[in-house]
Amino acid sequence: MTNSELREHVFRILFACEFYLPDQEKIEDQVALYFSHEAGEELENPPSEISEEDREIIAKRALAIAQWIPDIDGRIDQHMVNWKTARLAKADLTALRIAFYELKHDSSIPPKAAINEAVNLAKKYGGDNSGSFVNAVIGNLMKAEKKG
Numbered sequence: 001m002t003n004s005e006l007r008e009h010v011f012r013i014l015f016a017c018e019f020y021l022p023d024q025e026k027i028e029d030q031v032a033l034y035f036s037h038e039a040g041e042e043l044e045n046p047p048s049e050i051s052e053e054d055r056e057i058i059a060k061r062a063l064a065i066a067q068w069i070p071d072i073d074g075r076i077d078q079h080m081v082n083w084k085t086a087r088l089a090k091a092d093l094t095a096l097r098i099a100f101y102e103l104k105h106d107s108s109i110p111p112k113a114a115i116n117e118a119v120n121l122a123k124k125y126g127g128d129n130s131g132s133f134v135n136a137v138i139g140n141l142m143k144a145e146k147k148g
Contacts, residue, residue: 001054003109004117006061007098009034009050011121013062015094027066031059065101072100079140091126095119095134100141111142 013034017027035047035055050058065072073085076096085093099118102109115138123131 001050003113004120006054006058007117008121009047009054009058010061010065011094011098011125013058014065014097015090015125017066018090018094027063028059031062035059064105065097068101068105069097072097072104075100075104075141076137079137079144089126089130092122092130092134095122095126095130096137099134099138103138103141115142 013027013031016034017030035050076085076093088096095118098121099114102114102117103111106114115135118138119131119135122134126134
């Protein structure tokens with residue numbers, strides 16, 4: 001499975017957590033539910049067809065990102081003008097969280113790939129302007145990091 005496909009599964013898990021686990025409690029339960037749920041059968045790369053090795057990678061990434069959400073959300077808030085994470089569309093927020101995590105905590109992913117993948121996820125799952133919005137927020141972060 002490609003990194004893009006793995007990332008998309010992580011996105012789906014974290015996105016679902018926004019509705020079912022607002023306090024990020026028991027994300028392990030949400031991961032298990034994702035892999036056991038058959039509602040995803042109509043999806044490209046449904047959870048039931050994921051190898052055990054890829055399941056472990058997806059679960060590990062989702063859990064890692066979830067533990068950093070308070071820190072990530074604080075950083076996102078710092079790099080948005082007149083917006084806070086509580087007001088963001090859930091798809092945009094989830095794409096931003098994944099990108100911020102990959103940029104700050106996962107050196108195995110090139111920054112350009114993390115940014116491009118976040119923009120693509122926002123375009124696929126968000127609104128008409130989600131891709132450009134996510135790109136702008138990440139751009140603000142990158143500029144601030146270069147200055148600091």
